[in-house]
Amino acid sequence: MVFALLGMWLHMVTGQVVYEAAASFLIGALLVYVAYRLARESRGQLIGEAIDPVQRRELRRFLETQPEIDTVTTLLTMRLGNDSTLVAARIDLNPGRDSEEVEEVLVRVKTAMAKLWPHADQIFLDVTDASARDRAKARADRQALEEAVAAVEREDGGA
Template sequence: MSCRSRCAYARRPKLIVMSEKPQASGESTLTVVLALLVNLAIAIMKAVAGVLTGSAAILSEAAHSVADTFTEALLLTALRRSDRPADRRHPFGYGKERYFWSLLAAVSIFASGAMFAFYEGFRTVFGEPEEQTRPLVGYIVLGLAFVLESVSWTQAFRQVRSESAAHGRGFWDFLRVSDDPTVKTVFLEDSAALVGLLLAFAGLGLHQLTGSSLWDGLASLAIGVLLASVAYVLARTNRGLLIGRQADPVMVKAIWRRLGEVPEVDAVVDILTMLIGTDRVLLCARLDFDDALTAHQLEDACVRISAELRAEFPDLDEIFLEPVPRTDPELRRRVLERYGDLG
């Protein structure tokens, strides 16, 4: 159509539809700050207990908590920097910074926590047997750490549960597709921390019962495997978000149906979406408009459609509407390569 380039971008109207983004961001900050304070206190307790008891598992858990503390600091940086508004150099904003710093947090868990746990485990298993001292101190510290860690875990669990309910998804399904890596990171690392404490407790107890430090070393190795697994899951999640993941498929299908109901649109040819931050989606819709529309009518329709989409889908941050003929063979080929035959 002759006005294709003029109507490719629907400018944002003055009306701004408010969403719950500031509230969600504030809850994420609370979750991260609470986890940071808890992990810092736990790290100090574990380090002291590890030195007093000589337990490799407790020392590994101390390194685990130190790694978690660094992780929370990186997540706070992610929350602060990703909320900056768009500017000339970054016209789509800084939302993806949250994914970058969260990726560094995953690296921190592996480098600071898992590697030290592996080192302590191998040193204990293959080195000279070590005598256990003051195991009662270890039991007390691990018990206190479990209580404190449960407080942080409960806050993360509540946030995931409330957000999953708001999105109409199951708990684990929401955790899998969530575009907020901060709360996912805190929940997974707190869950790993609780499991790690149980492993350390088992290693300490079996060492005391059998007199063999082998169990302590094996517990340390198990903690290393646990941390490496969590780091891998988080790194894979943030890699996908940094590359440019599609928006929630449920939302994409709803947008497709909504555009198909617009009277000026004869057919929805293609829809492209990309997450450009937490609760921020870029949308490009290729539409076959009614050929009887004038250039002015087409422009008005684009602006109206954009406003209606924002009102119905508050996560839409930027909307591009491109008029195209549905019979274009090159466009059809690209759609088929991307999605297959949709029937």
């Protein structure tokens, strides 16, 4: 608005149309910049970006510390919006549980996760029988996550 008023005022005072044209150009450039910034900030939500590595590490640690869970073979997260996150985990429970106990464990874990991370409103836990290969992949995933967290912490510390 300032550009438009200034351009119109200068045009009226000097009689030169170039001031209005320059003001229009500046307004257009400003609109392009704002559109670029908005698109850049919302890109992650549009393509289903994972939550940040620190939060993923916290989620994984929470699941791994549950007494009934033997291994977290897969942990996937996706931001669905500003206040909504999908969490999907494939877990291997300790042996010797009947179906009723398994259901109680899953409900308890989901409820606890929803309390600790209110933005995690879509939680899916898949009980699986982890193979040696699944366990090795889980260790590699955990290591990669720790490295990603360390990189984020280095960036934050250096800024």
